[in-house]
Amino acid sequence: MRLSVLDQSVARAGRPQDESIRQTVALAERCEALGYHRFWLSEHHALPTLVGTAPEVLMAAVAARTSRIRIGSAGVMLPHYSPFKVAEQFRVLDALAPGRIDLGVGRAPGSDQRTAALLNPDLQSANDFPQQVMELQAWVTGEDMPPGHPGHGIRALPVHATAPQLWMLGSSGYGAQLAAHLGLPYAFAHFITDGEGCDAALALYRSAFRPGVIERPMATVCLAALAAETDEEAWHLFKSRERARVDRRTGRFGPLLPPEQAVREYTAMERAEAEQLRRRAIVGSVARVRDQLLALADELKLDEIAIVTWAWDPVAQRRSYELLAEAFALEGA
Template sequence: MALKLSVLDQSVACVGRGQDESIRNTVALAEHCEALGYNRFWLSEHHSLPTIVGTAPEVLMAAIAARTQRIRIGSAGVMLPHYSPFKVAEQFRVLDALAPGRIDLGVGRAPGSDQRTALLLNPDPRSSQHFPQQVAQLSAWISGEAVAEGVQALPMSGTKPDLWMLGSSGYGAQLAGHFGMPYAFAHFITDGEGTKEALDLYRHTFKPGLIEKPHATVCVWALAADTEEQAWHLFASRERARVNRQRGQFGPLLPPDEARGGYTASEQAYVDDLRRKAMVGTGPQVLAKLQALADDLGIDEVVVITWTWDPAAQRRSYELLAKAV
């Protein structure tokens, strides 16, 4: 069976372009990926981060729903400790009314921001401690069960969003197993570290709940170009962003020509390791790496995230992967 490919986009800011353009590029990319046959298009949530300007996945999902017909649309994810589970359920029931049977509601515990910003979103500093209870409440609201007497999350219809657990550690894996939820591991955050262990933990702890048997995917950073040399050239923008993050510096993505060089010895060692693990190359080369990862993890779908300074290069990368499949 051919590997199913999906997309995660974060609306990355780029030097020389307005942040509003990044948002519009995300919507255009969703239309492009639907035409290419991708299975899902997911959107992340970050706050007050100069590199990533996708702050409201539910708003972007509505825009994408209005411009697509087939592709599943999802959040990867809603950072649930910031919000009321009832309000999130209402938002996603509205989205499901706009795109019936096409909505994925991925939730996570991480703040998607620094602690100061998190407190502006929710003044309760202990909100993340209530995450399991929030997930249970959200599941009940989404399914149409009345959590509070006489109160329902509307609109009701013949379909409902699919609830996913997102994570980059064993915590989310165990919680997904406990609730019997689909699970997505953020491979791109850890550079793969802990992926197999998290999926094994998920499968070991799984008990039927929202779904009858375990269903997992991983979100992987990958970049394809017409030649391997070109792909590594484009990768320089991502490479620089990762080094700058190690320094505690966040900003718009630099063009590849401006992103190269200037590393300390320890940073060069980090870059060498990053390149060794990176899924970069031609379409067939990257697909082979993704397929090998999927085979090793026992999954049949991979969610691909790609950062490039030039949106045309990002679209081309997804074209080449789709063609390779």
């Protein structure tokens, strides 16, 4: 099974935010050396927990520091932007890293509505999203727009032998259905829903798929996992993400806290939320996490999984990826 990475440039309490960006680039270099297949970057805005606001810029930095690993967005929030401009950006990225660029797109704002309005005062309606995706695919691959379209005869440059691979991202049946209709690869955001709706979305994608950009269905899931030398150590490190998730559900946002500071007395509602999160979490010794990942991949019929790991200590985050690379015998581990 192939393993890939999704990194969100998490803000860490007591550390400057610019350090999180540099840690992302350093992690990409390490994951390439370990043998991971893809390294994807997310887009969020005005969220104190996540500081990766411009995946296309970070991708360029990663491209300059790597030579093999595929680099992608997970994803570009397309309603904020002109599909033509996104196509230009990603064709430039593909010129920097030929044949290694994944262009993952989604329709969520990646922010609150006020921030979304600042990003684009003419924010596109969700109803326009399918049309945006089709225009983006045409410009990314060098196809011409039909006569009568404002973009007829205009090409997104630079033009060269390779092109970015377009992916549809989603956490519901909508993205699965659109990906199936357009014949696109599909990635389900398992880490957002804690797996809820994942099997249904993948089943919908596979059953409704018709050949388009690709000839047969190609799906992955992006899930949260954290491995350490022992179960005890892993669950200690997990306290940081647990606190962040519980706080977010109650409207509190902030940088990731060290595990020692993340512990506090929960209300009854918060305690129930934390217990549910722990039951679903893929956390523990590397053997336990490996077995959970293999079981999930078998259940969902996957041959690739993208892992997102939150840890306050960048060394612990990196070590989790190292342990999993060894456990799955990735080339380079």
